[in-house]
Amino acid sequence: MRCVICFEEILPEVTWSTFYKPVEEKKMCSTCASKNEKITVPGCTACFRMDSKGLCRDCLQWQKTSPGVLDGNKSVYAYNAFAKDFVARWKYRGDYVLLEALQEEIQKGLTGDREKQAVYVPLSEEREKERGFNQSKAIIQAAGLQPVSLFQRKHSEKQSKRKKRDRMEAENPFTLIETSPDPVLIVDDIYTTGRTVRHMASLLKAGGCPSVSSFTIFR
Ligand SMILES: [Zn+2]
Ligand SMILES: [Zn+2]
Secondary structure (H helix, E strand, O other): OOOOOOOOOOOOOOHHHOOOOOOOOOOHHHHHHHHEOOOOOOOOOOOOOOHHHHHOHHHHHHHOOOOOOOOOOOEEEEHHHHHHHHHHHHHHHOOOOHHHHHHHHHHHHHHOOOOOOEEOOOOOHHHHHHHOHHHHHHHHOOOOOOOOEEEOOOOOOOHHHHHHHHHHOOOOEEEEEEOOOOOOOEEEEOOOOOOHHHHHHHHHHHHHOOEEEEEEEEO
């Protein structure tokens, strides 16, 4: 078995505890695994930012500008150099097998959220064709959950990039097709500013959804 990240051979560790049991197949070598920083104690309890105590500045700001929209975010790993490399390979080169390396921790991270509607972030048709898959849907599937489609994108990501200024001024790129009477969990790869998930959450809340939180692999 080779490491899905660096392709080095993974030597099975044999200890007294593994001696009688079949050795668990690892997808990532210990060097790569050590570069992937797990968020054990989130700094900000609302968004899982690591370098903060209590509510971070962004969350305090969100509380003022869009109170009660997102009921919290959970993430599994820090978005560090390893994570950036991982995401670039996974998303842009379509290396599907990479996600399997994080599958177990993703599933653990979703403990307690499995009853919620796992809603994915839609891509434009153009982008999905180009990439070959939807990253958010892939994470939900890797977690063994059913991806729920409640949104559409208004226009392509390229257009919205061109109009970055407008986008910053809070234009919502999503349209809600259907609301949910049950709690929703929006799943994505990275939580950066939290704007994307709040765009979606605001529409859901306006449509009567009782609770909207988010889950991302990286923060
Ligand atoms: Zn490796
Ligand atoms: Zn925060």
